[in-house]
Amino acid sequence: MTPPETPSAVPPQGGTGSGPAEPDPRHSLDGPLPLLSLRDLRVAFRMGKVDGVVQRVQAVGRGDLGVSFDIAANRTMALVGESGSGKSVTAMSILNLLPDNAERRGSILYQGREMLQATPAELRSLRGREIACVFQDPMSSLNPVLSIGAQLCEPLMTHLKLGARAAWQRAEALLNEVGMPEAKRRLGAYPHELSGGQQQRVMIAMALACEPKLLIADEPTTALDVTIQRQILELLGSLKTRHGMSLLFISHDLGVVGEIADEVVVMREGTVRERGAVAQIFAAPRDAYTKALLACRPSLQHNPARLMVIDDHIAGQTERTSAAAKDPDAPVVLEVRSLAKSFWLRQGVFGRREFKAVLGVSFKLRRGHTLGVVGESGSGKTTMGLTLLRLHEPTAGEVLFDGRNLLTLSENERQAMRRRIQIVFQNPYASLNPRFTIGQTLVEPMTIHGIGANLGEREQRARELLVKVGLDGSAFGKYPHEFSGGQRQRVAIARCLTLNPEVLVLDEAVSALDVSVQAQVLNLLRDLQDELGLAYVFISHDLAVVRFISDEVLVMKDGVVVEQASAEAILASPTQAYTQRLLAAIPRGYRVAAG
Amino acid sequence: MSAVLPPAAALGDTFQKSEGVWHAAWRRYRADRVGMVSLAIVLAFLLLIAASALGWVAGDWQREVGVPNAPPTFVGPRAAEATGAIDKPTGPNVDLSAVDPLAPRYKEWDERAAKFKTVEIHRAETLPLGADRLGRDVLSKAIKGTEVSVFVGVLAALTATLLGTLLGALGGFFGRWVGDILEWLYNVFESIPGILLIFAFAAVFGRGIGTVVLILGLTGWTGMYRQVRAEFMKHAGREYVRAAEAIGASTGSRMFRHILPNVSHVILVRTSLLAVGFIKAEVILSYLGLGVPVDQVSWGTMLAEAQSELILGHWWQLAAATLFMALFVTAFSLMADALRDALDPKLRGLE
Numbered sequence: 001m002t003p004p005e006t007p008s009a010v011p012p013q014g015g016t017g018s019g020p021a022e023p024d025p026r027h028s029l030d031g032p033l034p035l036l037s038l039r040d041l042r043v044a045f046r047m048g049k050v051d052g053v054v055q056r057v058q059a060v061g062r063g064d065l066g067v068s069f070d071i072a073a074n075r076t077m078a079l080v081g082e083s084g085s086g087k088s089v090t091a092m093s094i095l096n097l098l099p100d101n102a103e104r105r106g107s108i109l110y111q112g113r114e115m116l117q118a119t120p121a122e123l124r125s126l127r128g129r130e131i132a133c134v135f136q137d138p139m140s141s142l143n144p145v146l147s148i149g150a151q152l153c154e155p156l157m158t159h160l161k162l163g164a165r166a167a168w169q170r171a172e173a174l175l176n177e178v179g180m181p182e183a184k185r186r187l188g189a190y191p192h193e194l195s196g197g198q199q200q201r202v203m204i205a206m207a208l209a210c211e212p213k214l215l216i217a218d219e220p221t222t223a224l225d226v227t228i229q230r231q232i233l234e235l236l237g238s239l240k241t242r243h244g245m246s247l248l249f250i251s252h253d254l255g256v257v258g259e260i261a262d263e264v265v266v267m268r269e270g271t272v273r274e275r276g277a278v279a280q281i282f283a284a285p286r287d288a289y290t291k292a293l294l295a296c297r298p299s300l301q302h303n304p305a306r307l308m309v310i311d312d313h314i315a316g317q318t319e320r321t322s323a324a325a326k327d328p329d330a331p332v333v334l335e336v337r338s339l340a341k342s343f344w345l346r347q348g349v350f351g352r353r354e355f356k357a358v359l360g361v362s363f364k365l366r367r368g369h370t371l372g373v374v375g376e377s378g379s380g381k382t383t384m385g386l387t388l389l390r391l392h393e394p395t396a397g398e399v400l401f402d403g404r405n406l407l408t409l410s411e412n413e414r415q416a417m418r419r420r421i422q423i424v425f426q427n428p429y430a431s432l433n434p435r436f437t438i439g440q441t442l443v444e445p446m447t448i449h450g451i452g453a454n455l456g457e458r459e460q461r462a463r464e465l466l467v468k469v470g471l472d473g474s475a476f477g478k479y480p481h482e483f484s485g486g487q488r489q490r491v492a493i494a495r496c497l498t499l500n501p502e503v504l505v506l507d508e509a510v511s512a513l514d515v516s517v518q519a520q521v522l523n524l525l526r527d528l529q530d531e532l533g534l535a536y537v538f539i540s541h542d543l544a545v546v547r548f549i550s551d552e553v554l555v556m557k558d559g560v561v562v563e564q565a566s567a568e569a570i571l572a573s574p575t576q577a578y579t580q581r582l583l584a585a586i587p588r589g590y591r592v593a594a595g
Numbered sequence: 596m597s598a599v600l601p602p603a604a605a606l607g608d609t610f611q612k613s614e615g616v617w618h619a620a621w622r623r624y625r626a627d628r629v630g631m632v633s634l635a636i637v638l639a640f641l642l643l644i645a646a647s648a649l650g651w652v653a654g655d656w657q658r659e660v661g662v663p664n665a666p667p668t669f670v671g672p673r674a675a676e677a678t679g680a681i682d683k684p685t686g687p688n689v690d691l692s693a694v695d696p697l698a699p700r701y702k703e704w705d706e707r708a709a710k711f712k713t714v715e716i717h718r719a720e721t722l723p724l725g726a727d728r729l730g731r732d733v734l735s736k737a738i739k740g741t742e743v744s745v746f747v748g749v750l751a752a753l754t755a756t757l758l759g760t761l762l763g764a765l766g767g768f769f770g771r772w773v774g775d776i777l778e779w780l781y782n783v784f785e786s787i788p789g790i791l792l793i794f795a796f797a798a799v800f801g802r803g804i805g806t807v808v809l810i811l812g813l814t815g816w817t818g819m820y821r822q823v824r825a826e827f828m829k830h831a832g833r834e835y836v837r838a839a840e841a842i843g844a845s846t847g848s849r850m851f852r853h854i855l856p857n858v859s860h861v862i863l864v865r866t867s868l869l870a871v872g873f874i875k876a877e878v879i880l881s882y883l884g885l886g887v888p889v890d891q892v893s894w895g896t897m898l899a900e901a902q903s904e905l906i907l908g909h910w911w912q913l914a915a916a917t918l919f920m921a922l923f924v925t926a927f928s929l930m931a932d933a934l935r936d937a938l939d940p941k942l943r944g945l946e
Contacts, residue, residue, distance in 0.1 A: 389841055418843040431834040435856040445842035492838070499842065 035073045035246050036094065036214060040066030040106040043089050043098070056103070060086040060093070060270045066106045067272055069265050071214065076240060076247040078261035078278075080254055080293065082514045083484065086270040087250050091216050094248075095127050110214075129159045132207035136219040138199035142191040148175075148202050149187030155209045174205040179235060196377065197228035201235070208239065215240070216248045221256060225376045225541045230585040233260050252514040254293050255587035258282055266290045296519035298548035299588075306526065307519035307548065330366040333535050334388075334421070334503050337362050339397035341380075341387045357383040359559045361397070363552070365503065368529060370536040372550030372567065374543055374582060380559035381539045382426075385505045388537065389423055390414070401503075419449050422496035426508035428488035432480040438466070438491055439476040445498045465494040470524060486517035490524065497528070505537045510545060522549060544586050547571055555579045623937040630933025636926035640741065647742045656735035656892060661719040661726035664909045667733075672720035725911030727900060736892050737915045743893040745923065747807050748874035754812025755873075756866045759819025760855075766820070767827025768850050777820070784817050793876075797885040807886055811873045819865050826858040860935040867931030871924045894920050 042061030046054055060067055067090055071077045079087040093104050094115060108115040110131070118126070135141045143151060152171035156162045162170060168187070175183035178201040191199055200220060207215055217236065221229035237260055240247050251257050257264060257278070264281040266274045266289065274287040285291045296307055341358040358380040365371050373381045386392045388399055390406065399406040406417055425431035432441060442462035443455070452458040463473045469490040480488055489509060496504055506525070510518040526549060528534055540546050546553055546567070553570045555563040555578065563576045574580045624630055646652045666673055692698040719726075724733040766777040784792070792814050800806040830836060831854065839853050874894070880886035881895030894916045901913035 386837075391837055391840060415843050418841065423838070423841045425834040425838060427834060431838050433835045433839070433853050433857065436853075444839075444844065448843050448845075448848075495838070495842065 034070035036071040037109040039068050042066040042105045043093050044103045046101040059089045062271050071246050073246055074244050075262045076260055078249045078257040078264045080257050081267035082252055082516050085267045087267050088218055091248055091250055095131055096123055128155050129210045130212055131214045132212040134203050134207050134217045134220045137223050138203045141203055144191050148189050152206055159210045178205045196224050200232055214246045218250045226585040227376055255297050297515045298544045306523050309520045330368050332364050333367050334365040335400040337398040340395045341383055341392055342395045357559050361561055365535045367535055368533045370538050370550045372546035372553040373539045374546050375556035379556040381556050382507055385507045385539050388505055419499040420501050421503040422501040423505040424492050424509045427512055428485050431492050432488055434480055437477050437479055442495055442498055465497050469494045485513050489521055503535045507539045543582050620937045627933045629929055633926040633929035637930050640923050644742045647738050653735040653738035656739045659730035660732050661722045661730045663728050663730045665722050665726035667725040667911050668721045668723055724915045727912055733912050733915045737919050740892045740894045740897050741919055743887055744874050744877055747877045748870045751808045751811035751873040752866050752870035755815040755869050759816035760823050760862055763820040763823025764827050764850050767824035768831050781817055802888055804887055807877055811876055822861055826861055830854045863931050863935045867928050
């Protein structure tokens with residue numbers, strides 16, 4: 001739990017080390033001529049009028065206390081914090097990419113120019129040219145009806161006044177530079193033909209098009225698999241060195257930040273909690289919140305029984321290390337034998353082509369145990385999870401639940417079995433019906449399966465479950481949009497629990513959450529498992545998370561299980577190259593980067 | 596299982612009975628000033644329609660109460676028409692008795708006529724909104740016309756919505772052969788020119804209000820079908836629908852309890868557009884002589900009459916029908932918009 005020690009003699013990683021080897025902590029506010037300097041920035045959003053008084057919500061800064069930091073030329077500054085900490089709003093206020101109801105106060109100096117007073121025309125000339133942005137979701141940032149080449153050429157032709165032919169050639173060079181395979185061919189491709197990682201590379205190429213001096217990367221890797229995340233981080237690091245630009249890197253994950261940043265600003269609730277060089281932040285964090293952020297990410301080196309959450313840490317609680325030992329001979333609740341699922345893709349006018357999404361997966365799951373399923377996007381792990389519940393009809397294989405094959409049950413028997421195996425989906429924003437109150441969401445499954453004698457009894461039980469998953473009973477009458485991602489995921493878990501299931505399929509259930517919230521949900525899952533004896537099928541792309549919660553791990557690639565062993569064994573001695581690659585991709589924070 | 600739940604008594608007091616969906620929607624609707632005004636107007640129209648259907652007002656719309664083409668009161672009576680284009684002849688009166696074979700009987704007829712009482716019907720020179728060419732009160736006609744037009748428009752819109760939503764939901768949710776069959780049906784309806792289809796239905800069913808409703812409903816569902824189908828296709832793959840399937844919700848429940856409320860805004864807006872469109876379509880049908888029967892009045896028949904009147908400068912029938920129609924149609928659209936916002940839990944204002 002203590003932050004990793006850093007030998008002070010070791011300089012930061014070579015890839016990003018074109019600046020001074022050890023950043024001077026005093027440099028942070030009074031350095032010579034920073035590229036960008038924020039002083040006491042405060043941002044508030046007007047939220048309409050109530051009784052003639054304009055209502056404001058302050059997103060950055062508290063009262064008169066604002067956010068201040070400098071970014072020197074050719075340095076990487078990381079802004080770290082949870083969702084809602086104001087880190088994105090801070091970054092977006094530099095170019096005034098905020099909604100119209102935002103009010104900015106304080107000072108933002110870019111190369112000595114005051115950005116708060118800049119006219120729209122001045123800002124436009126800076127955007128893309130001097131300061132460029134890369135956003136979290138590459139799919140929604142790219143225009144789906146324009147080819148990659150057309151989108152890359154646009155800034156070249158408007159900002160650099162290049163001709164069409166020259167712009168096209170430059171676009172190809174840019175794609176080569178961001179490591180896109182077959183760059184020439186990809187210029188004619190459309191965004192949907194590229195993978196998530198390739199799309200993000202295109203976004204980076206677009207940002208680089210005009211050789212900006214500052215690149216703002218807003219959670220550029222959060223939507224990507226760990227392996228792709230690593231590639232993008234390395235790409236950003238090398239591009240920064242090659243182009244001599246500065247990078248403002250925004251993330252909720254200190255582990256990622258440690259690999260790329262020179263300096264770190266930790267934000268919470270609109271204020272700066274700690275600011276310093278990356279070595280100092282990781283080696284000797286001063287703020288309790290920073291310490292908590294460092295501790296709440298599951299790591300490969302250290303496997304506690306519970307993850308420390310922010311509040312534990314701030315309350316000064318210590319870690320509980322002794323995990324309840326699991327019974328290795330617990331009865332097998334779920335056994336899967338050579339499960340397979342194929343999709344038929346149309347080819348030509350009448351042709352069909354078989355696409356094998358899952359092929360020959362077999363495992364046994366014991367009561368109270370957790371099976372981790374790891375793999376990159378497209379490895380078939382989610383399809384496998386959905387097939388277990390028959391949300392996809394399997395092509396072949398057997399799923400034995402208490403010795404009965406789920407796949408050959410009649411409709412009535414299936415309904416009864418449904419109670420016993422439930423699923424939690426990845427995206428808590430999509431998996432709850434937005435038109436149902438939390439209460440309706442929880443009561444519905446009980447009504448369908450006749451649990452509880454009447455509505456009053458069901459509502460009572462729903463409220464009890466809400467408390468059990470750590471929500472207030474008053475959540476009952478609210479709608480999903482009133483909750484944060486972590487809270488919604490708790491509701492989704494409560495919905496499954498209404499049916500007293502024996503097996504829960506957790507399909508990337510914590511992947512969309514901030515690390516700090518992820519820790520809370522993981523703890524909740526572990527508590528529920530201990531209390532109710534649930535068996536989990538835990539699907540994730542993040543090996544560190546899987547290691548924390550799993551007893552056994554399946555590693556999947558292209559629909560096939562490539563490695564299957566206990567969690568400890570996979571970590572200690574992965575036999576497959578693919579597993580080793582997944583392990584190497586996990587963000588390790590600053591320690592490994594320095595070593 | 597229940598053993599591990601905390602005892603209910605310990606949780607007791609933090610629970611309050613939560614607000615119902617409709618109650619919350621009404622609270623949000625009340626906060627919308629435009630919505631409330633338009634609701635008041637629509638309700639006023641509905642009261643008027645109810646009163647007219649019960650015969651309390653405008654029951655005697657066919658009575659010729661004014662002089663033909665009497666102008667509205669605020670315009671004032673028409674100036675007496677200039678009569679004498681020719682100067683009065685100045686010579687002695689012509690005695691026609693010599694040539695008129697009936698002349699000896701005039702006296703007898705006058706005496707017989709004097710035995711009966713005759714009443715000269717007083718016809719108003721002006722009426723609140725004027726009179727048509729027969730002297731019928733335009734205001735009464737407009738009120739009676741509202742009853743017919745709104746009834747036709749709203750009922751036809753509801754028919755089309757029901758058809759379009761049901762078929763769209765089936766086609767979008769199930770896809771495969773169900774979707775294919777419905778697509779064929781849709782294509783058949785879409786490939787025939789709309790007005791021709793209406794004529795065909797009108798020729799088969801004959802004339803009457805019920806027929807107009809049926810015609811418009813049966814030909815107008817296609818747009819709704821298409822849109823609802825697209826929405827259902829989109830939502831059927833969403834995780835919350837998957838989650839509902841995982842807890843064992845039946846197909847019907849997933850379609851109409853889960854997805855339908857989430858696409859209701861689309862349906863509401865379409866329905867209001869359809870109602871507005873059908874009110875106008877009824878006008879066209881009546882104008883073409885395929886709409887309401889001649890012994891009834893609707894905004895459409897009023898507008899059809901207004902065409903020939905307008906040449907003579909009698910604009911009031913057109914104005915009255917347009918005013919009623921514009922007021923109702925605008926209020927109805929705004930009300931549908933406000934209703935959509937109120938039913939959407941995400942669009943809450945400051946609370």
